[in-house]
Amino acid sequence: DTEVTQTPKHLVMGMTNKKSLKCEQHMGHRAMYWYKQKAKKPPELMFVYSYEKLSINESVPSRFSPECPNSSLLNLHLHALQPEDSALYLCASSQPHWDSGNTIYFGEGSWLTVV
Amino acid sequence: AQKITQTQPGMFVQEKEAVTLDCTYDTSDQSYGLFWYKQPSSGEMIFLIYQGSYDEQNATEGRYSLNFQKARKSANLVISASQLGDSAMYFCAMRPNTGNQFYFGTGTSLTVIP
Numbered sequence: 001d002t003e004v005t006q007t008p009k010h011l012v013m014g015m016t017n018k019k020s021l022k023c024e025q026h027m028g029h030r031a032m033y034w035y036k037q038k039a040k041k042p043p044e045l046m047f048v049y050s051y052e053k054l055s056i057n058e059s060v061p062s063r064f065s066p067e068c069p070n071s072s073l074l075n076l077h078l079h080a081l082q083p084e085d086s087a088l089y090l091c092a093s094s095q096p097h098w099d100s101g102n103t104i105y106f107g108e109g110s111w112l113t114v115v
Numbered sequence: 116a117q118k119i120t121q122t123q124p125g126m127f128v129q130e131k132e133a134v135t136l137d138c139t140y141d142t143s144d145q146s147y148g149l150f151w152y153k154q155p156s157s158g159e160m161i162f163l164i165y166q167g168s169y170d171e172q173n174a175t176e177g178r179y180s181l182n183f184q185k186a187r188k189s190a191n192l193v194i195s196a197s198q199l200g201d202s203a204m205y206f207c208a209m210r211p212n213t214g215n216q217f218y219f220g221t222g223t224s225l226t227v228i229p
Binding site: 043092104108 | 146148150152159162204208210214215217220224
């Protein structure tokens, strides 16, 4: 079983809704990530938090708002999304500094549909 | 700039046969890690195997082995004795020793035929 837990597994929201995706990891990692993935494509990096601070924002539209309340939790707040934002959203965690074996571990993903 | 190339968009293999999924990479970093992930249709990205750039031996994990050729900058995944449950997307990824970015290839869709 994965030690990175994402909720909800599936989410359908209207374009005027506000919703949040949640992620929790129990691996003691200090870097957490949000990726967006379309069908048959590789994951696209959205945000990286390192030691609870936002370290990378890949020019993501402001309708996506990340939050890292503590070292174990990562949220993605969604507001005024577009249908093209429908995708699989993957949360992941790793150690922030590279050394041998610093793998990134993923959650099961949240399938988002914007109607 | 870092770049990962997977040239096989789709592959088929007979059950119980071995299959090799190709991955080449381009980096100017001296130290880096190479990873393979499996993604079934359920969506979860499952870590399979890791190879460090300074590891002299090829990594193995059960039926998975990584054929690492540093001079050619290739890190091919070999799956032995394929099973129906191996049908999935497979992504090669690299993490350089600077920063915490992971770079993914475009993926290979593997179908195991009974």
